[in-house]
Amino acid sequence: MGRWLAGRLMKEPGLVSCQQPAHRYKRGGHEHIAIPNHPERQFAVTGPNQVWCGDVTCIWTGKRWAYLAVVLDLFARKPVGRAMSFSAGQQTDHQSAGNGMGNPW
Structure with missing residues (x-):
C-alpha cells in the first residue's frame, strides 16, 4: 500500500499521522568569522x-546539557583553570581563565 492510498484511507475516519515532519536544514551562504590563530600551531613551549590553551565541551547530565570550560598550560600539559555552567556563554570561559590566574587547581 502506498502512502497516498494510506493517506486517503486514513482521511475517511478522520485519522491523522503522528509522524514528525522532515527536518529542514539551514541554507549555506553566510560568512564565518575568521579568528586568528595566535600560537600558529607552535606548541614547543620552553617554560610554564x-x-x-582552552576548550569548551558539552556534557549531558541526564536532564540538560552542562558546559565545561578548561584552560590548559601547554608546557605542563595540565589544567590551570576550569568552570562549569548550565548555560553556554563567555562568562564560563572567563571564569575558567580567571580560575587559573593565581588560584590553585
Whole structure:
C-alpha cells in the first residue's frame, strides 16, 4: 500500500499521522568569522605559563546539557583553570581563565 492510498484511507475516519515532519536544514551562504590563530600551531613551549590553551565541551547530565570550560598550560600539559555552567556563554570561559590566574587547581 502506498502512502497516498494510506493517506486517503486514513482521511475517511478522520485519522491523522503522528509522524514528525522532515527536518529542514539551514541554507549555506553566510560568512564565518575568521579568528586568528595566535600560537600558529607552535606548541614547543620552553617554560610554564607562556601559552595557555582552552576548550569548551558539552556534557549531558541526564536532564540538560552542562558546559565545561578548561584552560590548559601547554608546557605542563595540565589544567590551570576550569568552570562549569548550565548555560553556554563567555562568562564560563572567563571564569575558567580567571580560575587559573593565581588560584590553585
